[in-house]
Amino acid sequence: MASGAVTFYWRVTINGKTAREVIGVYDPSAPPKSLQPTSKGYSIIAAMRAAEVLAAQHHANLDKGGFAGVKAAEQEAKARAVTAKLEAAQFTLQALLTDYCDHLEALGRVAHKDARSIFKLHVIEAWPKVAALPANLVTGEQIADMMRRVIELGKARTSNKLRSYMRAAYQTAKAARSKASIPVRFKSYNVTHNPGADTEPDESANKADKRPLTAEELRGYWQAIKTAPGFRGAVLRLHLLTGGQRIEQLVNLLTSNVTGDSIMLFDGKGRPGKPPRPHTVPLIPQAAAALLECQPRGTYAISTDKGETHLSAITLSHWAVAASALPDFQAKRIRSGVETLLASARISSDIRGRLQSHGISGVQARHYDGHDYMEEKRQALETLFRLLDAPEASNVVQLKTA
Known part of the structure; x- marks a missing residue:
């Protein structure tokens, strides 16, 4: 080299192309017969041994391009290792x-x-x-x-x-x-x-909560919110008179999905990976009046800031608890109480399920039955209102004599 240093190379020709691989620098102070490099470089014999190792790798991998193929494989392995490390971090x-x-x-x-x-x-x-x-x-x-x-x-x-x-x-x-x-x-x-x-x-x-509100408890809750003033009372009436819809879905009601006689909610509790399922709920007159009191406008129909954001589900639940005088009252018991009350009125499980947007299973129901069941759901809600608003003694049935 220009500096006077000597560098050893191993040279090979394959497919008409010549390549050189650096072995290392010559160490004139190394023992002449030493086979391993020193900290400063190689003796001539040590460089020959290193060249033999490279030659052996070359001949053993001729089918892969010789030593050049070995180097390419090593570089590819290093690149994969770097990629794997980056992916592990990401x-x-x-x-x-x-x-x-x-x-x-x-x-x-x-x-x-x-x-x-x-x-x-x-x-x-x-x-x-x-x-x-x-x-x-x-x-x-x-x-x-x-x-x-x-x-x-x-x-x-x-x-x-x-x-x-x-x-x-x-x-x-x-x-x-x-x-x-x-x-x-x-x-x-x-x-x-x-x-x-x-x-x-x-x-x-x-385990499911086995404590639905009884008919008497539901009627008591209805009496507590029936004439409750303002936005709070209106929201609580809307929730109950639409059949105890899931609170999270109800508060997300969009103003654009409100009509004069129905609302459209979106049920996100379906199969994983599936988009929310549209769920249309009819409005009986009393529920429509409650919704009108909420003054739906802007993006969200149930809102305290003119529709910019929706009412919190937690807030609605707290309002329901505050309105009830029952011990250990939970808002989720309204939903199960409504279903229990409708079952006692002989509303079929299929109609109750469609009203409260339970999972609709089976090929026939999911793919072939195109009926919207709006009239059946409306009748169920009318039945619910009659049962809620009836005097306490009205649930006594007179048995006919034979």
Whole structure:
């Protein structure tokens, strides 16, 4: 070299092309017969041994392009390792859960709010190291540990919801490989197994609430809100007289989906990955009057700021509790109480289900039955109002003598 230093190269010719590979610099102070390089470089014999190793690699891989092919494979492996490292940093469990919540929101599913809150409190903040792992390396045991912690906090139902949301997030990423309707970003998580499916729910926490309001309790609640003044009373009457619709869906009612005799809600409790299902509820005159008192305008029909934002579901629930004089009253008991009362009036389970937007199952119901059932639902709501507004003694039935 210009500096006087000597550099060893191994040279090879393959397919008419010559290439050189650097071995290292010559160390004149190295023992002449040394076979290994020193800290300063190579002896001549050590350089020959290094060249022999390169030649052996070349001849062993002639079918792959010789030593050049070996180098290309090494470079490709290094590139894959760098890519894998970047993906590990980008496609973490936390990122998957965030993307899943964004996906739910894009589908119009209100559950994204609940899922975000649960993931934030019980995964991201509680288990930061696990949340930072590549999503496809998280195990079912780790998810079970998350659930166990929530149960130990006295929130068994939340533990089951965590499992459900986690399982759905992984299933979305897994299905992205074969389901074109799922955003392509989910493929990048390389999920081939659903660890959420390896866990078991706490069955005791999934028991339905068996305490629907009785007919007398519902009538008492109706009397408490029947003449309640202002916006609060109107909203409570609308909720009850439309059949105890899910509060989260009712408060999201759009002004554009209000007509003179019906409202259209959107039920987001259907199958995972499906958009919210339109659910039309007829308005009996008393419910229409209550809605008119709410003065629907702007975007949202049930609003305290002229339709810019909707009333909070929690606020409506608190108003219902405050209006009732019953101990241990919960707003969700209104819904089950309405169904129980209608059942006692011989309203069929099918009509009750359509009125309250329970899941409609079966091929016939989902694909062939095009009837809107508006008249049947209206009759059920009229029956509900008669039962609520009737004097207490009116539920006594006179039996005919034989």
